[in-house]
Amino acid sequence: MVVDVIIGAQGGDEGKGLISAFLSLNGDYSVIVRDCSPQAGHSNIINEKRVGLAHLPAGVINPKMRLLLGGGSLISVEKLLKEIEETGMNPEMLGIDPRATIVTKEHQLEERANENLMKGSGSVGTGAGIARKDKLMRSPKVIFAKHIFELQEYLVDTREEIYKTICRGEKVLLEGDHGAKLDLTWGDWNVVTSKNTNACQFLSDCFIGPKYVRDVIMVMKPYTTMVAQSGIQKLEKIIDDDALVDWAHSSGGEIGTVSKRSRNLGEIEWDKLRQVVKYNGVTEIAITHMDFPRFNGATEDKLTKEAKEFLEEVKKRLCSGFYFSPVIGILSFGQKVEDVAYYKEWKYASMDSAR
Numbered sequence: 001m002v003v004d005v006i007i008g009a010q011g012g013d014e015g016k017g018l019i020s021a022f023l024s025l026n027g028d029y030s031v032i033v034r035d036c037s038p039q040a041g042h043s044n045i046i047n048e049k050r051v052g053l054a055h056l057p058a059g060v061i062n063p064k065m066r067l068l069l070g071g072g073s074l075i076s077v078e079k080l081l082k083e084i085e086e087t088g089m090n091p092e093m094l095g096i097d098p099r100a101t102i103v104t105k106e107h108q109l110e111e112r113a114n115e116n117l118m119k120g121s122g123s124v125g126t127g128a129g130i131a132r133k134d135k136l137m138r139s140p141k142v143i144f145a146k147h148i149f150e151l152q153e154y155l156v157d158t159r160e161e162i163y164k165t166i167c168r169g170e171k172v173l174l175e176g177d178h179g180a181k182l183d184l185t186w187g188d189w190n191v192v193t194s195k196n197t198n199a200c201q202f203l204s205d206c207f208i209g210p211k212y213v214r215d216v217i218m219v220m221k222p223y224t225t226m227v228a229q230s231g232i233q234k235l236e237k238i239i240d241d242d243a244l245v246d247w248a249h250s251s252g253g254e255i256g257t258v259s260k261r262s263r264n265l266g267e268i269e270w271d272k273l274r275q276v277v278k279y280n281g282v283t284e285i286a287i288t289h290m291d292f293p294r295f296n297g298a299t300e301d302k303l304t305k306e307a308k309e310f311l312e313e314v315k316k317r318l319c320s321g322f323y324f325s326p327v328i329g330i331l332s333f334g335q336k337v338e339d340v341a342y343y344k345e346w347k348y349a350s351m352d353s354a355r
Contacts, residue, residue: 001211001212001213001214002165002166002169002170002171002172002212002214003166003171003172003173003174003203003208003212003213003214004023004027004029004171004172004173004174004213004214004215004216004217005174005176005199005202005203005213005215005216005217006019006020006023006173006174006175006176006217006219007176007179007180007197007198007199007202007216007217007218007219007276007280007282008176008177008178008179008180008197008218008219008220009179009180009218009219009220009273009276010179010180010181010220010221010224010225010269010272010273011179011181011182011224011225011226011227011234012177012178012179012181012182012225012227013179013225013227013254013263014179014219014220014221014288015219015221015286015288015289015332016042016058016175016176016177016219017041017042017044017053017058017175018042018044018058018288018332018335018337018340019217019219019286019288019330019332019340020032020042020057020058020059020173020175021044021058021059021061021337022330022332022337022340023059023173024057024058024059024061024062024065024173025061025062025337026342027171027173028171029059029065029170029171029172029173030065030066030165030170030171030172031065031066031067031068031161031162031165031170031171031172031173032057032058032059032065032066032067032068032172032173032174032175033057033067033068033069033070033158033162033172033173033174033175033206034055034056034057034067034068034069034070034073034174034175034177035070035072035073035174035175035176035177035201035202035205035206036054036055036056036069036070036073036074036075036177037054037073037074037126037128037177037178037193037195038054038055038074038075038076038079038103038126038127038128039054039123039124039126039128039193041053041054042054042058042175042177044058044060044061044337051086051087053083053087054076054079054080054083055069055073055075055076055079055080055083056069056080056083056084056087056089056094057173057175058175059173059175060087060089061337063093065093066093066095067089067093067094067095068094068095068096068097068156068158068161068162068206069094069095069096069097069100069158070097070100070158070205070206070207071097071098071099071100071158071159071205071206071207072099072100072204072205072206073096073097073100073101073205074100074101074102074103074128074131074132075096075100075101075102075103075145075151076102076103076126076127077102077148077150077151080151081150091153091154094154095154095155095156095158095161096145096151096154096155096156096158097145097155097156097157097158097159098144098145098146098155098156098157099144099145099146100144100145101131101132101135101142101143101144101145102131102143102144102145102147102148103126103127103128103131104127104131104141104143105127106127106141107127107128107130107131107134108125108126108127108130109127110127110130111123111125111126111127111128111129111130112125112127114130117129120190121190121191121192122191122226122227124227128193128194129193129194132194132195133194158206158207159206159207159208162206162207162208166212171214172208172212174202174203174206174208176197176199176201176202177197178193178195178197179197180197180198180272180275180276181224181226181234181272182197183196183197183198184196184197186198186279188234191226191234198279198280199213199216199280199281200280214283215283215284216280216281216282216283216284217282217283217284217285217286217329217330218276218277218280218282218284218285218286218326219286219287219288220273220285220286220287220288221287221288221289221292222268222287222289222290222292222294222295222310223239223248223265223266223267223268223289223292224236224265224266224267224268224269225248225254225263225264225265225266226263226264226266227263227264235264235265235266235267236266236267236269237266237267238264238265238266238267239265239266239267243293244265244292244293244294245265247292247293248263248265249262249263251291252289252291252292253335270317270318273317273318274317274318277318277322277326278322278323281323281324282324282326283324283326283327284326284327284328284329284330285314285318285319285326285327285328285329285330286329286330286331286332287311287314287328287330287331287332288331288332289332290307290331290332290333291333291334291339294306294310295307295310298333299333300331300333300339300341311328314328315328327343328343329342329343330342330343331343
């Protein structure tokens with residue numbers, strides 16, 4: 001089993017990109033593949049600058065990593081070319097599946113003119129939903145990556161490259177987008193995205209068989225956020241502490257990577273997190289934002305009483321009572337890769353040997 005899948009446990013914006021970036025530098029992977037879409041951004045701090053990546057895997061910070069965009073991806077050519085330029089990508093580093101669907105200006109205009117999508121569902125208006133609709137209807141307007149001149153040198157059959165990587169015994173990291181609350185079928189209707197956002201969907205979009213999976217890594221934070229204004233009603237209990245909200249929108253970085261909207265804060269939703277663990281077969285939990293003010297200055301070297309109590313609550317509620325009971329594997333105490341660490345109680349080697 002050589003494929004690990006990263007999923008978001010909440011309303012998106014959990015820090016999946018940060019965890020992927022950390023694993024690209026500290027894990028055992030040769031390839032990172034992303035199932036991307038232009039309305040879902042992953043942020044990275046690159047050369048002291050916050051860079052939002054709507055397409056490229058967060059492993060761009062590792063120049064030795066091979067990066068792929070899977071066949072189920074949606075691509076805004078303008079955005080992708082900008083990301084390629086900003087990060088210095090070349091065809092040796094990046095491969096794009098020719099079957100990836102192009103999101104056009106017409107898709108964007110149609111989505112922005114749809115009041116139900118923009119106001120009712122909280123769409124950010126990138127055109128991704130309309131592009132998926134056109135593909136579903138087999139519209140002659142659909143354009144694929146193979147039709148775009150500027151992308152020709154990057155085109156590769158990603159399913160074949162992933163398969164050959166697996167056959168060599170090398171490890172693959174699959175970086176998913178969005179979060180469980182936004183799942184089209186299983187999320188909090190109707191403030192959802194235009195696709196399913198679970199581990200099965202990401203594997204399907206990249207044509208990776210389930211038997212190749214080693215770990216499903218669930219990324220969560222110690223509170224819940226929703227970007228769309230309409231998403232406030234989907235938070236079980238809103239956090240209205242001004243100090244916590246101010247921290248979230250400053251030090252916490254709770255601003256949408258693509259939408260640029262301030263995220264709405266709510267308390268952690270334990271029952272929904274248990275569903276994510278249960279139905280995705282989660283084996284490992286990565287917890288971001290452990291610098292949350294409620295933890296009273298917790299750091300990697302000094303877990304405060306409040307932080308320890310929270311981690312014990314996670315273990316109690318999310319790490320037992322399942323067919324696969326996950327472990328807490330990774331913690332982050334800030335927005336930079338240097339702020340991320342493996343959880344010291346967990347030893348990867350011992351987990352592998354137990355399987």
